Amino acid sequence: MSKTTQTFKKFPKVFWVANIIELFERFAWYGFFMLFANYLTSSVDMGGLELSQAEKGIIMGVGTGILYFLPVITGSIADRFGYKRILFIAFIVYTSAFITMPMFKTFTGVFLIYLYLALGAALFKPIISATVAKSTTSETASIGFGIFYMMVNLGAFFGPLVTLLFKNSSYTLVYYISAGVIAINFVLLLFYKEPEREETSESIGQSVKKVFVNIFEVFKDGKFVVFLLIVAGFWTMYNQLFFTLPVFIMQWVDTSAVYDFFHNYAPFFSENYGTQSGQMEAEFITNFDAMYIIIFQVIVSSIVMKWRPLRSMMAGFLVCAIGMALTLTTQNVLFTMVAIYIFAIGEMAGSPKITEYIGRIAPAEKKALYMGYSFIPVFLGNVFAGIISGNVYQWMSDKTTFVQQEVAAKGISIEEGLSQSEYFDKAASAMNMSGSELTNHLWNTYNPSSIWSVILVIGLAAVVSLFFYDIYLQKLEKNQ
Structure with missing residues (x-):
């Protein structure tokens, strides 16, 4: 046995x-x-x-x-x-x-x-x-x-x-x-x-x-509070997987290449997770993150198992930030899927180490207390992620907003009371474009992919802050 x-x-x-x-x-x-x-x-x-x-x-x-x-x-x-x-x-x-x-x-x-x-x-x-x-x-x-x-x-x-x-x-x-x-x-x-x-x-x-x-x-533990605030930056960036990426893919990414692949080799997926216009559902693409974790978590965990938690977190946060930023830079779905894989690798390396690190630094008599309040960065990360995926996305990347701005700029008159899809189709028709042509025009005119820089800056800020936090702790230990 x-x-x-x-x-x-x-x-x-x-x-x-x-x-x-x-x-x-x-x-x-x-x-x-x-x-x-x-x-x-x-x-x-x-x-x-x-x-x-x-x-x-x-x-x-x-x-x-x-x-x-x-x-x-x-x-x-x-x-x-x-x-x-x-x-x-x-x-x-x-x-x-x-x-x-x-x-x-x-x-x-x-x-x-x-x-x-x-x-x-x-x-x-x-x-x-x-x-x-x-x-x-x-x-x-x-x-x-x-x-x-x-x-x-x-x-x-x-x-x-x-x-x-x-x-x-x-x-x-x-x-x-x-x-x-x-x-x-x-x-x-x-x-x-x-x-x-x-x-x-x-x-x-x-x-x-x-x-x-x-x-x-x-x-009252200042070092612990600083750590929690740093990790909140990671969760802010991480939550874009659910808050922003599905919307970005649906609005901007051409997923027809994945649809065509499944249509030719595994029609079950194109029939059940595809649309009538020959695209794959955005959520089907984002769900590859969970699949990557199921397949590769053991391998990644075995690699980072002996790394110091802070080192593993720094590497994981950095790779995560790069991966999430890359998912928001292109209309090419194959590039997006590779970027999600990069993001997943970082997630697997960094995320599990957060709990492990809190368990290590907590005073022996307060371990349960510290572990119980490890929710704080997740709470803050969700609130901040809502701001990024809400007002910031609407200003920098929202297709619906850009269509309305383009219609106003060209002085086109479109009746009120239409759904988003109907409004978009009317706008495309008034500009003598197909739906995909209008999407590409808006992409080139308004540069919605620029939101990648916001996500990357948040992730890099967490990595850099964690780097100096680690240096500070090492100096502190030497002086004790």
């Missing part, structure tokens, strides 16, 4: 139940989230809501940011009332939010229902991680969390592949599928055994007060 098989047998049943629950939850989440940016901003005759890029940035940035802030509070609630009970409530919130989300069409309505969905995710998020931690030992923790992150990536990869099959029929089906997948977890919850936890007599008010007292305690 191999050592790995022996290790697998040491995991209790609740470990496997928790990981399967995580798989379905991530499947449901990414099944809608990868499509969310284009749902919010695309034309109504394509099933979208035609919100502005700025409105999209607020919804996705603030809403997702709050999702990552709340677990420090919801984790305390779970400790107080029990994991199984809070999981049940989380699944109720999740399913009801997914079912009702298509009913909301305005910015305010969508923002509020997304905050409600984020509450469900925030109730869920700390419980499964804690269950995995409590159901592993020092001997099994490494492979245990490896299995856990594999489940996350499997869900992130297959979720969008399934929901994309139904996107062209109706975005409503996307949300219903996510609701159905989450509902499976009600059944799995019957097999979930409450792990041992410390009973507390604290009230919810006392627990929440303690959370904010702890935040103040963490913020």
Whole structure:
């Protein structure tokens, strides 16, 4: 019997139940989230809501940011009332939010229902991680969390592949599928055994007060706060994969080469993930990131395993920044797919090391406290990413904005009340151009790819800051 098989047998049943629950939850989440940016901003005759890029940035940035802030509070609630009970409530919130989300069409309505969905995710998020931690030992923790992150990536990869099959029929089906997948977890919850936890007599008010007292305690460590702010830059750049790239691909990138390849050699993909105009769905292209991680994570992890965490993070952040910037420089889909691969390599090298580093630098008596507040850069990264993908993208790269500017510049009169697609077609016709010719004209005139420089500067700022942070720490150690 191999050592790995022996290790697998040491995991209790609740470990496997928790990981399967995580798989379905991530499947449901990414099944809608990868499509969310284009749902919010695309034309109504394509099933979208035609919100502005700025409105999209607020919804996705603030809403997702709050999702990552709340677990420090919801984790305390779970400790107080029990994991199984809070999981049940989380699944109720999740399913009801997914079912009702298509009913909301305005910015305010969508923002509020997304905050409600984020509450469900925030109730869920700390419980499964804690269950995995409590159901592993020092001997099994490494492979245990490896299995856990594999489940996350499997869900992130297959979720969008399934929901994309139904996107062209109706975005409503996307949300219903996510609701159905989450509902499976009600059944799995019957097999979930409450792990041992410390009973507390604290009230919810006392627990929440303690959370904010702890935040103040963490913020007294200046070096740790600086590190968290640096890492927030990485997450700002990283989140463009979900906030900006799907919109950029849909608006600007010619994906016909991938469509033609699949049409000739694997027609299932072109038939189910292609459009009537001979293009591939933007989310199908961005989903290659998850596929690359599933294939190459073990290899990359083995390479950077012995590197110092800060060194690995610097390399990972740099490669990530270059990869994400390159995805936004071209209309050539093959170049975009290579750039996503570069980005994924950086993600695999840098992202896992963040948690490892926090665990190393935390004082022995405050490890749990420091690990609990590692959410701060993710929270900030989502909020800042919303600004970049919102107002900044709308100003620098939004195709809808550029069409309106071009129509105004040429003095063309187009009737009101048209959808985005209808408006674009009318504009192209008035300029005696095809749709692709107008797209190329706007590309050459307004240079929407210039947003790559913003993303690269943010990533490089994180790398350079981390470099000087490392030098400062090394000097500090020598002087002690």
